[in-house]
Amino acid sequence: MRKLVLILTVMAFAVVAIAAFVSAEEATHAYVGAKKCKTCHKAQFASWSETGHATAFDVLSDEEKTKEECVGCHITGKLADETVLEGVQCEACHGPGKDYKSPKIMSKKKWAADPDAHKKMAIEAGLVYPIEENCVKCHTKEGNANFKEFNFEEAKGKVHPVMAEEGK
Numbered sequence: 001m002r003k004l005v006l007i008l009t010v011m012a013f014a015v016v017a018i019a020a021f022v023s024a025e026e027a028t029h030a031y032v033g034a035k036k037c038k039t040c041h042k043a044q045f046a047s048w049s050e051t052g053h054a055t056a057f058d059v060l061s062d063e064e065k066t067k068e069e070c071v072g073c074h075i076t077g078k079l080a081d082e083t084v085l086e087g088v089q090c091e092a093c094h095g096p097g098k099d100y101k102s103p104k105i106m107s108k109k110k111w112a113a114d115p116d117a118h119k120k121m122a123i124e125a126g127l128v129y130p131i132e133e134n135c136v137k138c139h140t141k142e143g144n145a146n147f148k149e150f151n152f153e154e155a156k157g158k159v160h161p162v163m164a165e166e167g168k
């Protein structure tokens with residue numbers, strides 16, 4: 001019985017801790033999770049899956065997973081049904097994707113016909129082309145005891161190396 005109470009308490013703290021991590025972006029656009037991006041971006045997904053970002057939640061202990069001061073940089077956000085998106089998924093860098101992943105915007109045919117217009121539509125619907133600023137909210141000394149020096153130009157090719165290999 002005491003064990004059950006403890007487990008429930010820990011779970012309650014986890015919910016509170018994660019609920020506290022609500023960014024301004026989430027207020028306007030909703031998250032969908034990396035599996036949704038995978039349906040069209042298989043190469044980036046496979047490549048990202050091999051990186052520490054994909055498993056960034058797993059490096060926390062069960063106790064740390066309940067701590068507000070830890071989860072912020074080790075999760076992406078939450079789905080509408082409260083499911084936690086563990087680790088640093090696509091949307092942690094590219095923005096919550098519910099609106100920009102729409103086939104009206106991210107369609108191969110339509111995008112290819114007018115890339116500039118679709119890029120603009122995607123950005124208006126929340127797509128982020130990440131710059132250093134999008135990384136250093138997590139890659140900062142503040143609150144990050146494991147901080148390593150961060151060099152955007154060196155690091156950006158490692159997030160889904162397939163892009164770097166293609167020279168894109």
Ligand code: HEC
Nearest residue numbers: 032036037039040041090091094097101103106107108111
């Ligand atoms: C229905 C298929 C589909 C889904 C789902 C989808 N995308 Fe896309 N996305 C595309 C297509 C098609 C393009 C246009 C560029 C291309 O053809 O690769 C694109 C473009 C992009 C671009 C800009 C690429 C460029 O060359 O400017 C990014 C970044 C991106 N998607 C990220 C994501 C992320 C992150 C998700 C998940 C939240 C996602 N996409 C979901 C099909 C999709």
Ligand code: HEC
Nearest residue numbers: 034037041044045048053088089090093130156157159168
């Ligand atoms: C840690 C941050 C980060 C994560 C996580 C991430 N990306 Fe990216 N993505 C970037 C950066 C930075 C670039 C630009 C790379 C460059 O300029 O070399 C990029 C580029 C892209 C592009 C091409 C855009 C272009 O300009 O050609 C697509 C498509 C894309 N990402 C999709 C995804 C998908 C799908 C996922 C998840 C499976 C994902 N990304 C996860 C940071 C991220």
Ligand code: HEC
Nearest residue numbers: 051052053055056059073088092130134135138155156158
């Ligand atoms: C939501 C927080 C967050 C954001 C945003 C973020 N990172 Fe990270 N990053 C992490 C964490 C946490 C780790 C450690 C993962 C681990 O070792 O388990 C990490 C590790 C890395 C690593 C080491 C990769 C590996 O496989 O071990 C690189 C390179 C990196 N990040 C680059 C970037 C770049 C470039 C951006 C921006 C385009 C970015 N990160 C954005 C949290 C973030």
Ligand code: HEC
Nearest residue numbers: 059064069070072073137138139140142143144146147148
């Ligand atoms: C401000 C964002 C941030 C916060 C808050 C944060 N981390 Fe991290 N953590 C990172 C980043 C980024 C990395 C990757 C190292 C780097 O590049 O700075 C990392 C790396 C780690 C690693 C090493 C993973 C590996 O594979 O080597 C562990 C373990 C870790 N963090 C645990 C924690 C714990 C426990 C807490 C809470 C006390 C915490 N983190 C809070 C951003 C953060």
